[in-house]
Amino acid sequence: MHRHPTVKWAQRTDRVYITIDLPDAQDVKLKLEPEGKFFFSAISGPDKIPYEVDIDLYDKVDVNESKASVGLRNIHYLVKKAENKWWSRLLKQAGKPPVFLKVDWDKWIDEDEEGKDNKPPADMDFGDLDFSKMNMGGFDAEAAGGDENDESDTEEENEVGATPAGNREAPPPSTSSEPDTKTA
Secondary structure, X not given: OOEOOEEEEEEOOOEEEEXXXXXXXXXXXXXXXXXXXXXXXXXXXXXXXXXXXXXXXXXOEEEEEEEEEEOOOEEEEEEEXXXXXXXXXXXXXOOOOOOOEEEOOOOOOOHHHOOOOOOOOOOXXXXXXXXXXXXXXXXXXXXXXOOOOOOOOOHHHHOOOOOOOOOOOOOOOOOOOXXXXXXX
16 A cells, blocks of 8 residues: 655746655656646655655646656656646645645745746756746745734743743742742
């Protein structure tokens, strides 16, 4: 029986990024067909556990212009769309996507934000492919509504001398005669 690795995806008007998170993948097999059929298989780990992904992409793709890169921790696939248009979803079939399929928020860019930034995603290594000529976008935290002055911290985090979550020390023993009603 095959397991499904985590598959993350993001898109641009002319391409789809597919990242398969599978550390130490061996015997990697990738197959992409023009009508959008995407197949991946590999084994991983000391027990040689088999993994497989077999999905039908939303629309047709250009197999000759698509590229794959197998790394130590994941497999990247840059899939060139046959037509330059935004897909409403990754898979051909409608409905809830499989649990192993996730949006790659590190590479995601909204359709209306595309073309404002020409930086390629940092972990996409496709050898001699020149991304600077492809008008790729990147993630801009400020444009996405990130606010470094976010005041959503809890009162405890705002106390003077409070330590960051996960690094808290036990409070000093109380010297008053009243019982401590504060809970952790």
